[in-house]
Amino acid sequence: MQLNDDACYQALISRDSRFDGRFFAGVLSTGIYCRPVCPARKPLAENCRYFSNAAAAEAAGFRPCLKCRPELAPGQAWSDGAAMVARRAEEAIRAGDFQDLTTLAERLGVTDRHLRRAFANRFGVSPVAYAQTQRLLLAKKLLAETTLPVVDIAMAAGFGSLRRMNSLFAERYQLTPSKLRRQAEAPAAELTCRLAFRPPLDWQATLAFLKNRAITGVEKIEANEYWRTVRLDYQGKMHQGWLKVALAGSELTVTLSNSLIKAVPPVLSALRHLFDLDADPAEVTANLGPLVNNPGLRALGAFDGFEMAIRAILGQQITVAAARTLAGRLAALGSPCPDAPEGLSHCFPTPAQVAALSQEQLGQMGVIRSRSRAMLALASAVTEGLELSPSADIDEITAKLESLPGIGPWTASYIAMRALHWPDAWPVNDHGLKAATGLESPKALAHYMSAFSPWRAYATQHLWSQL
Template identity: 45%
Template sequence: MKLDPDTCYQTLLARDRRFDGWFFVGVSSTGIYCRPVCPVRTPKRQNCHFFLSAAVAEKAGFRPCLRCRPELAPGHGLLDVSAQLARSAATLIEEGFLNTAGIPELAARVGVTDRHLRRIFDTEYGVSIVEFAQTQRLLMAKRLLTDTCLPVTQVALAAGFGSVRRFNDLFLHKYGLNPRRFRKTIDTNVPDIVSFALGYRPPFCWSEVLAFLKRAQIDGVEKVGDGCYERAVEIKRGERSFVGWISVTNDSRRFMVNVTMPTTLIPVLTEVLAGVRRTFDLSARPDLIDTHLGDLAAGYPGMRVPGAFNGFEIAVRAVVGQQRSLSDTPAILSRVAERFGTEVTAHDALTRTFPSVVLFSRLPLSALEETGITRAHAEAIVALADEILTGRLMLEPAAPLESTLHALRRIRGLSEWAVQYIAMRALGWPNAFPEDDAVLKEPLCHSSVGELSRRASQWQPWRAYAMLHVWRRSKKAR
């Protein structure tokens, strides 16, 4: 994407939040780069330089603004097919992939060669993969220095730096100051709980998203109430497993969600925040989606498609949801978590994590049947786990869509409804649409799949969002 400077400057003058995160402005008179919604006095046109990403702005020698904080800008959606590979790689980098792996592994993850990925990434973002990753680590470190009282050593490691010395040198080189000087005072009493903010583009239909999550809540793993979403999490980093909980609330005045967690999850902070972004679809463009859906979205602007903190968990939900009334699915999954999940401490309502894919692959089918899952669907769940563990299947937005859908359809016991549900919530595909969904037919007054498909064609490429609006009317758990 090429930036038109005059258009960007008009957007800057209007402080149009629809473009927050889509470009950054560097001000030559100050050496600072900002988001287009920065509240400071608008700089003169001749002093403005526009960049596609924070990494390009920093490569040009600009430092991040301390007022609008570029690290809080919402991200890009993945609808642009021509740039999807590069953006998939960028998403993985933002989630900390290169903290434990190299560029060859990143290229293999998105399904291209090392050389090809470097070329298309530079074309899309204007910086190398290394420079992009370096900026992400610096911005994460800046966030930790600003929002927490964690020791600098822990900040450096949590941000993905291999050593404190490397972190100090790079921070000084890029931002012109020692990280320790970033804090006016040193608090030796580090709290047990920390909070972070993640930006989004308004509007945000927060109450309806919570209502969706409430209807599908897995007791013991999730809790939804009083404007808050909480869940237990378990994230593996190498041989270590980090277990804890998160709490997410909405700050509608600042257009941000606040994420609270124990400091025990700080080593996997990038993965935690990435999971929250996916769960609440924070990269969505409601200005485009709502306009396209028209009357269907009227009255409920800013609907999000709840994504996946864990793609495999969504897949299990989809498989179990095929067998009987969907209202029974959360109860079955709660029994699964209670029996096989990892125990969570220091939280009254959250007691277990959802079991890992490794554990499911080792379970005897009889153990799953005892929780209320049918034999055929237990076999499908174990098959899914095996496909993921062997690397033949990935259930995340960065996964190649067509080949992933094809792999899912090959698994015995998965209906097309389940495949589309997984595509919508685990793969983040905005055009997913289960045409054989019985709940959709009733409010839309269509009895056949063909009629429903023709009606839904007007909503492309946002059929998943349209489906959420129809489900909202039905008040059924999904």
């Protein structure tokens, strides 16, 4: 967003939650930067400077506020293709997938120089500075919310060593991690983190959508909480465990099993996408107009892109309930999840595990040959490097998906909407959208949906909710 000093100050003094995460206010008299919703006494307008992201505020010499905690602020959803390279780089950094500039540039298919320039144009700082801020804020979050040893927090935040974290804390925040922990609220006994969002969020509608699609043994909805098993590769190691998510005011509380302590960045990033926590309901409502009956609906993403893509293939031309049954049978082939709560048993199979199956094995589960062929082709492609995450290039991935056998425009676009979490993606020629709009012609439906660009994923959710 373009930052206007008068508009930002008005949002700051009114504590307007619509602007939470869209800008940060640095206060010259204190050297601290805050979220617009900060409960502290408001500063004079002439003492305020405004920044579009936390890294830019820290680069200007400001320290994060201990009251409003900038690390809790929701991020910014992307609604168009502008600054695509910067967007993809930011997604990778927020997921903890940043080793060095050269490696990230190679992954994105650009030169180091182009990545630095594109990122600086969008965020005002280099990718390295942005990554350092993200690591510092995550460490600050874990210090405030958990009882983890400081050395474990340094590793979980991606610093590589306690010495490096201590050095950056002293340089940026003028205090030590242990002192920050003493100043913060008393941490919870469990490994519990908080994720903020811009209200409203219809938690019941969210859980209902996920419950209808929950994979037996992998996910469950219980007592207004979302539970699931987790298996992911992070920093060269496999991490496996479980988590639960509950609503607490304008935040979600996330409880993690101890086995996921060193994989916090990708887990929290995946949850932000699954629940679409970076959305701005006011902006979506303004763009969709009368279509919005419930501003709290979100364009839900996915926790695991491969899992979601397999689920999309299984759902081709059958009911949601039937696809869920097939997904549960496949999930039983995944690795058992030790110490999982009742109702959870297995982690979803990895791409390599699925690729090793035969069409006969899938057929015995009830998967017809055309879908089993598509599943095996997708699994092989992912093991060979096909990326199904929000940091991927949507045009490139969509084209690659449609080149695989058994994956047509509907499946590819549904994967783009959920696994890649692209706000303008929508399931092309979808039966549910036809039923909701009364339009039978694919061309007529596409023309109708074009009016809602670049928010067609949100339009899809609102139309589905009318069925």
